[in-house]
Amino acid sequence: MGYDDIFKRRMEAKGNSLYDRRMMLKSRSFKNWFDNTLGRELVTIDGVEQYAVFQDQNMNNNKDLSDDKYVMVENESNLKVGSLVVWRKQNWLVFTEEFKTIPTHKQAKIKESNGFIKWLIDGEISGDGQGHPAYIQNQTLYTLGVSTSGNHSWIVNAKMTMYLPKNKETLSIPVGQRVVIGGMVFQVMFKDAVSREGLINYLLEEDFVNHDVDNIELGVANYYGSVNNDEEKTVSNDVSVSIIGDEKAKIGSTLNYRVEIIRDEKPSSEGLVEWTIADTEESVNVIEQTGDFIKIRVINNFQKVGSTVTIIGKTSDGIVASKTIRIISPY
Known part of the structure; x- marks a missing residue:
């Protein structure tokens, strides 16, 4: 050499x-x-x-x-x-x-992880009988906190944000799936498997416990069969709901988001009955909200850069729309 x-x-x-x-x-x-x-x-x-x-x-x-x-x-x-x-x-x-x-x-x-989520897949409990580890956070404080039932009555309606690892079983959870959390039953009203690669974000809405079908001790909803909900709402295919606003937000900034509802190809003047902020990093504060728009302020903290926030809106007939926002640097 x-x-x-x-x-x-x-x-x-x-x-x-x-x-x-x-x-x-x-x-x-x-x-x-x-x-x-x-x-x-x-x-x-x-x-x-x-x-x-x-x-x-x-x-x-x-x-x-x-x-x-x-x-x-x-x-x-x-x-x-x-x-x-x-x-x-x-x-x-x-x-x-x-x-x-x-x-x-x-x-x-x-x-x-602060809970295991179980559901039935072909008659067997998910996760080889153990369920899947989840991170669950109460979102009631970040929503209007009410939902309509009928034409005039209003009921308190708790929300939870749930994250599960992204895999074949968790991807199979459909919107409408009922799960048990802390002895209570919640129903999946929104599912996002795109915004945070590797995790799936579910927005859950409180549902009634039905002891005829739910096994609360085992932690599995619909264990004995499906819920027969005679009051289930029918959603028209001629309705489009969108949340309009920026997809990126600088720390320290204030942003407005509005709802756009199209029914039978015509703009509708109706608003939303609920706004929910799925924000596990506590990156934003709600400044103002009505049925037509929501104003948020991003916390002025560089540690929030890279965080993901999802704004979710719901109409009176149960249609859900969402807008995912990424927090970025001001420079």
Whole structure:
């Protein structure tokens, strides 16, 4: 081996360019920190055993609604949005993976699963009888909180946002599916499998428990059969409902969204009976809302950049429309 070959190998080991050499130095620095930090623990990620480092997240950022964490792993890890992390015998779902400007490692935000969702698939309980780990958050505070029943009566109507890992079984959950959460029954009124890759977002609406068909102790709705709801509403195919507004929102900005309803190919003057904000990161506040529009303000916090918010509207006859918004930097 000649001198030129030896020199070339040494340069490749150190990096062929200034960027490569600095990147290798940065990667070695991270590796040294990762191997020796006190926050490093052995976990499983989607069934694969590996080491990860956990850091606390400031709970003021999400109004103390959940004890979220940051997780850091090596680049070779299989971690991704929607991954299930088992840490200290608890299930955590990966919600947001950060796009690292210096890609020495992977870093993501995780939320602790606070429930298992079960439903029947061909007569068998999903998830091999165990159900699927979910992250569930009460959304009643972010909605008008009422729904019409008949022409004049109004009833309190709780909402939940539910996230499940995206897989063949969870993709099969249809709108209208009933599930048990905390001894109560909720019905899927909206499903979004696109906005957050790896996770499916469901908006749930409170339903009545029917002990003739629901097995509350087992946690499975419609366990003994289907609900025969004589008051089920018929939705016309000649109705189009859209929420109009920006799909990107800068932190600190204020935005207006309006509803557009077309019936029988003609604009309708009616409004919505409900607005709901599916916002697990607590990125926006509702400033004003009527049946025709909703005004929101994005929190002026750079940690909200990359978050996803979904605005959902519902008409009096149960038609649902949505608009997904991504929070971006002001620069």
